[in-house]
Amino acid sequence: MTTQELTQDMAQSLTHTQELLQVPTSSTAGASTHNIESGIPGVRFDPESMSQTISDEALADETMARGNAAEQVVVLLARGHVRAASELVAETRFNEPQNFAMRVLDTSLTRASGDPQRAANRLRAMLSEFNGTAHESVLQQHLGMAYVESGDLRAAATRFRKAMDLRTAEGADERLIDSSRRCLEALTARLENLAPQAAEQAL
Template identity: 30%
Template sequence: MTTSDPTVAQRSYRFDERDGMIPVDPESLAARVAAARPHDFASYRQTGIELMLLGRYESALDHLDRALELVDTQSRRITVWINLGDVHRYRGDAATATVLFRRAVDAARATAPEVLSFAVQHLGKALAEQGDLDAARDLLREALHLRVGEGDPELIESTRVALETLDELPIPLPPAVAALLGDTPTFSGDHEGMSGDVIFVNGSYWIKRGPRAVAEHERLTWLRGYGIRLPEIAVFEADVLVLADAAAASLAAAGDSAEVGQSVGRALGALLRRLHEIPIAECPFDGRLDITLAQARRHVLEGLVDPDDFDDDHHGLTPEQVLRRLHDDRPDESDLVVAHGDFTPPNVLEGDILLDVGGLGVADRYRDIALAERDLREDFGDDAVRAFFAAYGLDAPDQRRMDYYRLLDELF
């Protein structure tokens, strides 16, 4: 049913000391994957799992997404959600993994009790890695109770081991990060913006972890030579990025008077113009539609899009309808710039300090313009939008492109 099912690559992996799967014979496994020609649910799923064992996470997600499209029972759908959660967990994206595991648990409780023990155990291990040991212990005890009732000695033993090693599962910080933060760091998720992938530490640092942190570090390092003010990198090791607090508020918190709104609009427009003037030939990162639409499709297939969060004029649409419209109405990309990817007032601090550059790459300029215009109009009004366009130097905005890239953002 899951990666613990003996019919799925059971002889291809073993568990390491952190309860992670590693291949027993990587060379033979790689040869089998290279020869694979998946054509149905089972073969796409098995190849996806084997690609995960080899650490080829993007390809693993592609194959498991295809398996998800081919499912014919709720039980199979749940097991693929668990497999997808494992891939995200192993690549360091704990937040997405937890979403998928929670969904698997909820669905199994409602409609597929035969896979509930798998779903509960995977969620328990994921929460243990994130340090939520009380919740993890409750889930693993539930999994053990279920498995004792099912009577499979191998599964019972795996859950017992997970419970016995529970205190060892929280993922430690890399040495350089731990040295910077000290023996008893104080973590806080209570901060402006409340982003789920950034934590305030010791009142002085912001810490991010996983593939998004790696992407942001790469872009911060590259962008620093182009005259854009950026947060200072305190330390980066493995997949952990620590940024020094800039001691400045975001432009989203500047106030709501008309005069303040125009000031925010001018600041955003001037900064975006400078960013968009960087030569695209020098940018190694790609954010064009071939890339972003593939990412959007993955988000839709894996159920990671919440239509309740859509803008008012998109309410009533399903994520699938939005994706279809994006493909049907896709514009040409003849006006490329170095785009931020999420250029909004919360991502610019006072003093023109640019934040959250993990999505930066070559893309149509309207990918940034559309989001800036939307947030400025909603939060500060029409005068702020006019000030933004004047500072940016755009006399006649292309409404069709603004509408398209605002629709694209619904899937991110």
């Protein structure tokens, strides 16, 4: 498979960047926002583990060389380079404190550092800030992942369904809707393995 074919394949695959999305074009308060939906070559989001993974090292290297800061953070997280990702997030947020993608990635770093409960608290605070906006669905999705890691599977199922419903209502990219659906399905399977009745109650 050629590099071009790999890139096209990645663009059609579910990626972590497609979980962030809806990034303001400016960090200025009150600036208009536009949805930005782009895949990151070399990185794939796995709804089973609910984490980003490297799918092609060469393409990931290219992203590190040419991608923007948010894309580079995703690659670093996928490679398990939490410290380097944290430094890049801190540097970017110093210059753009209201950069939405970086704020969400900052909570991903918190989860990667082993504190999903703190990540959930921060995501809930962001939900209060962005309730009813185009940013709500991505926050619901990430809150679901934080709840999974903290062990609150019922709460996670509720958040994934909310994200899916919001994305469907918004007419979001089908890959985003599918992301929420696949996370919900993966979680449902876990709940059914633990207790079939718990899964029914959660959904």
